[in-house]
Amino acid sequence: MAWQRAYQRARTHPHTRVTRLWVHKQRCGWPLLHPDQQQLLTHIGIAPPT
Template identity: 45%
Template sequence: MTVQHGRLTPDKHTRQDGFSLGTWLSRQRRNARAGALSATTAAALASLDPWWNPPWPYPWHRTWQQYRTTISGNEPVPDTLQRWARAQRRQWSTLHPAQQHLLTHTGITGRDRSVRQTGG
């Protein structure tokens, strides 16, 4: 998944080579939150994607990945992602510092009021 997409943030219905990868990763995140994930598995997943299990809600992280992928591909940013980006600017002070850091790499900051229309 990371080789193909550069991340471990698949939808829960994602299958990779016939394996229910999305469901398995969701289960690993639940196990990690419960303190029931082996250190070996956690380290292996972190080596593939340091943000495989972020401390903020997973849907936020998936949307950030979609936004990042869209702008890095120089594609037009869909209205839904533009609205999401505006919401991140409005909510900047409530975001985790690491979320703010990730957003700055996509051009979103708490001070910037513009929304990227394209990845260019």
């Protein structure tokens, strides 16, 4: 549930410090995310690290 809440916050308030930190953490841990989570993040413009 925590991941879903943070995802919703990223969708609705993408420019807050908390959201930026969460997005950074998700990108760093991209390989560990479930493919559905990766797809949701990609849908809102968050891409895996290059």
